[in-house]
Structure formats: structure tokens, C-alpha cells
Amino acid sequence: MRTGIIGATGWLGSALGAGLLSRGISRPDELVLLNRSGPRPDYHGYENVIWVANAADLVAQSEVVVVSVRPEDWAALKLKADGRLIISFMAGIDARTLSRCRGRIVRAMPNAAAEIGASYSPFWAAEGVSEADRATVRRLLSAIGTTDELETEAQIDLMTALPGSGAAYPAMMAVAMAGFMRAQGVSDVIAWRAAEAAVVGGARLLEGRMAEAPELLAAYRGYRGTTAAGIEAAEAAGFAKAVTVALAAATDKARRMTIDAGDQV
């Protein structure tokens, strides 16, 4: 099956192309690629991918079209994709706006971990998307990690906040943690290593069993030691509230982008 990627050399589009090729989901001659800056002689080690010059050429040669440009670049594409399966990665461009290209619309929300094949990329399918289309979406998204189908399009806005934020909040934690260490006179290198131990190493303990996080916290509290003191102080300072406010602001931004994009097109 020929898959077109619009934005094939961007952060996500490139990760998808690399994953499709390296996992053998697509042969090089099944990938139809478009970007703004032009063809590359080598695409993730492959030469015989198909580069096209514009969106019309891409649609003509593809059965599935992945749209991985930034939301502000969508309108200029003037995509016409009658009868094609369209998978949009764009935040803030809703199905009503996308459907003007006359394709069958799926919205998916990957994150930056796509580049290491570890994105969680939930998707939502609009009316007219068949079971076979859904199987295609799952197969393509498996190139960059895992997926689930969402029940409503509104949940896509929530997914832009989380998991779409990728490493943003872990990075914020790391900056705050290393900052504390440095302020206490710890060297830069050791401060960052200490933060990495907590943010990356600690998180690994939860991998595959995230729903057990409350029990893990309860166990730390049960020790009544240093970590329990830290957890209590963080809660008193509004840790959970800061996270909630951040996710609400990101979701609200996605909703406002959707409204603005609908007004423009």
C-alpha cells in the first residue's frame, strides 16, 4: 500500500518514515514523500523512495495520506484528496475543517518519542472510516509506538496536552531538580545525573504498570522517611494543582487553535 507523508522530513513525519522503513511495514517504493525544502538524496538510508513536488502529485500516487505539517501550514496546502484515507497529526485542525479535502478523516496525536519508536499515538476516526481503514491506521502508527482508538474527537484536544507534550513536563521536573542541587553547591554534571536518576530511572520502575502509581506513592508515604516528607511538601505547595493547570491550559490552547483554524479556512 502506497503511503504519502506530507511533512516527511519534519520531526514526526521523519520518525514515521524511518519507522515504516526500519520495521518493514512499508517498502521504500511504497513511500511517497513531500516536504517544503525538497528531496533528500538519502532518506533514512534508502534511495528509492518516491519524492513528489506538490500535494496533488502525492495524492495521485498514494492510497493513504499522512498530514504532518504544522497547523499554520495546513491551509496553504489546499489538499484535495477525494476518497483517500487521511491521517492528520495536526493539533488544532478539526475533522470538519479537514473534511473539506474530501478524504476519510482520522486524527492521531503522536508525541516526540516517535523518534525512538516509543510514541503513544491515540487516534480518532470520523464517520465513513471503515474497519479496514482502522486496521491500516493501527499498522502505520505501530511504526512509531503504540495506539488506542478514542471515543470522541474532543479527546484529541486532551491528547495534545498529554501525551502530545512528550518530554516537556519531565524536562521541567529535571530543570527544577537539577536547579535545587546546584543551588546547594552540587556540580553541574552530578546535578543533572541526579535529576536523570529520578526522572528517567525512576520512571522506568513504572513502565507498563502506570496504574500502580497511587500504590507506589502510598508505599513511599508508608516509610515515613525523607521521600514521604518531600511528597507531603510538594502536595502542600500545589504540585497536583500545577500539573492540572498545565494540562488544562494546553487543552484550552488546542481548542482555541481549532476555533481559529475553522474561522480562517
Ligand SMILES: NC(=O)c1ccc[n+]([C@@H]2O[C@H](COP(=O)([O-])OP(=O)(O)OC[C@H]3O[C@@H](n4cnc5c(N)ncnc54)[C@H](OP(=O)(O)O)[C@@H]3O)[C@@H](O)[C@H]2O)c1
Ligand atoms: N512534534 C511533536 O512532538 C508533536 C506532537 C503532537 C502533534 N504534533 C503535530 O504534528 C505536526 C508536525 O509537527 P512536527 O513537530 O513534526 O513539525 P516540523 O518538525 O516543523 O515538520 C513540519 C514538516 O512540514 C513540512 N512542510 C511545511 N510546509 C509544507 C508545505 N507547504 N508542503 C509540504 N511540506 C511542508 C516541513 O518541510 P521541511 O522539512 O522541508 O521544512 C516539515 O517536513 C504538527 O501539526 C503538530 O501539531 C507534533
